[in-house]
Amino acid sequence: MNDEPILSARGLRLSFGAVRALDDVSIDLWPGEVLAIVGESGSGKSTLLRVLAGETRPDAGSVTYGDPQGGTRDVHGMTEAARRRLARTEWGFVHQDPRDGLRMAVSAGGNVGERLMAVGDRHYGNIREEAARWLERVEIPRSRIDDAPRLFSGGMRQRLQIARTLVTRPRLVFMDEPTGGLDVSVQARLLDLIRALVADLGIAVILVTHDIAAARLLAHRMVVMRQGRVVEEGLTDRVLDDPRHPYTQLLVSSVLAA
Amino acid sequence: MSGYNFAYLDEGTKRMIRRALLKAVAVPGFQVPFGSREMPLPYGWGTGGIQVTAAVIGPDDTLKVIDQGADDTTNAVSIRRFFARVAPGLRTTESTAEATVIQTRHRIPETPLREGQVMVYQVPQPEPLFRLEPRRAETRRLHALADYGLMQVKLYEDIARHGRVASSYDHPVMVGDRYLMSPSPIPSFDNPKMHMSPALQLFGAGRERRLYAVPPYTAVRSLDFEDHPFVPLRANGRCTLCGSGESYLDEVVTDDRGGRMFVCSDTDYCGTRQARMKEAAE
Numbered sequence: 246m247n248d249e250p251i252l253s254a255r256g257l258r259l260s261f262g263a264v265r266a267l268d269d270v271s272i273d274l275w276p277g278e279v280l281a282i283v284g285e286s287g288s289g290k291s292t293l294l295r296v297l298a299g300e301t302r303p304d305a306g307s308v309t310y311g312d313p314q315g316g317t318r319d320v321h322g323m324t325e326a327a328r329r330r331l332a333r334t335e336w337g338f339v340h341q342d343p344r345d346g347l348r349m350a351v352s353a354g355g356n357v358g359e360r361l362m363a364v365g366d367r368h369y370g371n372i373r374e375e376a377a378r379w380l381e382r383v384e385i386p387r388s389r390i391d392d393a394p395r396l397f398s399g400g401m402r403q404r405l406q407i408a409r410t411l412v413t414r415p416r417l418v419f420m421d422e423p424t425g426g427l428d429v430s431v432q433a434r435l436l437d438l439i440r441a442l443v444a445d446l447g448i449a450v451i452l453v454t455h456d457i458a459a460a461r462l463l464a465h466r467m468v469v470m471r472q473g474r475v476v477e478e479g480l481t482d483r484v485l486d487d488p489r490h491p492y493t494q495l496l497v498s499s500v501l502a503a
Numbered sequence: 504m505s506g507y508n509f510a511y512l513d514e515g516t517k518r519m520i521r522r523a524l525l526k527a528v529a530v531p532g533f534q535v536p537f538g539s540r541e542m543p544l545p546y547g548w549g550t551g552g553i554q555v556t557a558a559v560i561g562p563d564d565t566l567k568v569i570d571q572g573a574d575d576t577t578n579a580v581s582i583r584r585f586f587a588r589v590a591p592g593l594r595t596t597e598s599t600a601e602a603t604v605i606q607t608r609h610r611i612p613e614t615p616l617r618e619g620q621v622m623v624y625q626v627p628q629p630e631p632l633f634r635l636e637p638r639r640a641e642t643r644r645l646h647a648l649a650d651y652g653l654m655q656v657k658l659y660e661d662i663a664r665h666g667r668v669a670s671s672y673d674h675p676v677m678v679g680d681r682y683l684m685s686p687s688p689i690p691s692f693d694n695p696k697m698h699m700s701p702a703l704q705l706f707g708a709g710r711e712r713r714l715y716a717v718p719p720y721t722a723v724r725s726l727d728f729e730d731h732p733f734v735p736l737r738a739n740g741r742c743t744l745c746g747s748g749e750s751y752l753d754e755v756v757t758d759d760r761g762g763r764m765f766v767c768s769d770t771d772y773c774g775t776r777q778a779r780m781k782e783a784a785e
Contacts, residue, residue, distance in 0.1 A: 351660060
């Protein structure tokens with residue numbers, strides 16, 4: 246593992262009127278690490294993800310990205326062109342609702358190929374072959390390559406979104422409740438898939454979820470948020486098995502055992 | 504028509520359009536907004552083109568107007584007659600070689616253009632990303648960042664579905680390796696004529712209030728894939744009237760028993776060739 250964090254946030258603050266969505270949040274993420282951000286609805290975890298990904302500007306604080314050449318870049322200080330280039334090459338974003346991350350009228354192959362074409366790939370045969378390989382990798386049959394995602398089930402759409410995001414082999418992926426809205430058995434398969442891909446490719450992931458079980462399965466480290474503050478952070482097993490903050494204790498004890 | 508300024512528009516309006524045109528020429532392929540005026544013809548009939556023509560034309564110019572390649576269709580005849588009435592001294596012609604300003608809808612003449620000529624295109628939809636990204640603010644941003652992966656996705660979809668790029672007209676082009684541009688609804692057959700053309704090419708979209716331009720000798724490249732190169736489409740046949748095997752052809756139904764023939768869509772080109780054939784025969 247590298248010495249330098251791939252993403253580092255310091256003193257993030259953001260208020261929506263009187264509501265403090267982020268209150269002095271600092272986070273570090275190392276290459277290849279999966280970090281879960283957990284907390285209840287309204288705790289500011291999705292806002293934090295948007296700020297880290299550079300989509301929302303914080304009132305105060307900074308986010309720095311450590312690029313592969315060893316330099317550091319200020320996520321909110323770079324030009325939009327540079328940020329977009331980063332977002333389609335070294336970064337990826339998996340949305341909770343696949344409709345936000347996919348083009349519903351474009352075929353599965355086109356969806357996966359879009360990022361390749363956006364970075365300048367102009368060979369149809371190669372793009373199609375790469376798309377087909379990725380579809381198989383996320384357990385979508387090759388024969389569905391020309392079907393539009395609106396003909397896919399919820400679980401397939403989510404897997405397609407993951408293929409589309411990972412096709413350019415990003416170093417850092419932001420995931421916003423990737424298993425939300427899916428039924429339990431589909432969730433389990435998807436979690437398995439994400440775990441395998443992330444381990445295979447060595448991607449760093451920031452995973453926002455309210456599903457403690459998903460966090461335990463995927464994450465190395467965990468951050469617990471409440472009312473815009475980080476109340477506890479540590480290794481996943483430590484946080485879940487030996488929660489120290491009263492809110493984390495409440496959160497862990499609220500999980501229903503099947 | 505007395506009581507109108509030369510070429511119908513008042514001088515202030517022409518000046519505004521010329522300023523927009525100068526900007527368009529300075530940034531090839533970039534869509535420049537302009538204050539489009541009401542013109543005495545309906546939207547979709549060439550209100551953008553007619554305003555550009557009015558702004559650039561002078562009494563010593565020779566105007567040619569074509570519609571689908573023909574000089575004698577309603578749109579072409581009425582626009583030509585309009586300028587003959589509102590621009591005293593202006594000569595009109597049907598000959599591509601004689602014209603200094605050519606206003607066109609859907610075609611580029613077969614006769615090669617030369618330096619000093621101005622092509623004015625009528626454009627219904629200036630935004631090439633229009634069917635792919637409905638938000639105008641977003642398409643402007645994509646142009647600003649030269650982020651054209653989306654257009655390539657459309658071509659990918661065409662090949663995946665039809666085995667080839669399906670746009671036989673209005674095939675998107677890159678101008679000067681920077682801006683993605685709609686060439687207006689000309690057939691893809693005409694796209695290569697835009698590349699390094701010695702003539703100045705101006706585009707006017709009246710309803711959408713946009714102007715853009717391709718200055719002389721500018722690179723205009725049709726989008727394609729390395730393994731599916733751009734191929735200009737042409738009907739496989741010869742003109743029945745002049746025998747040309749190179750020109751763009753229209754298919755004309757001649758009777759109700761399945762009779763058809765191909766004729767050149769460019770009437771001036773076809774007529775000139777027929778006259779030459781007659782001379783040679785005599």
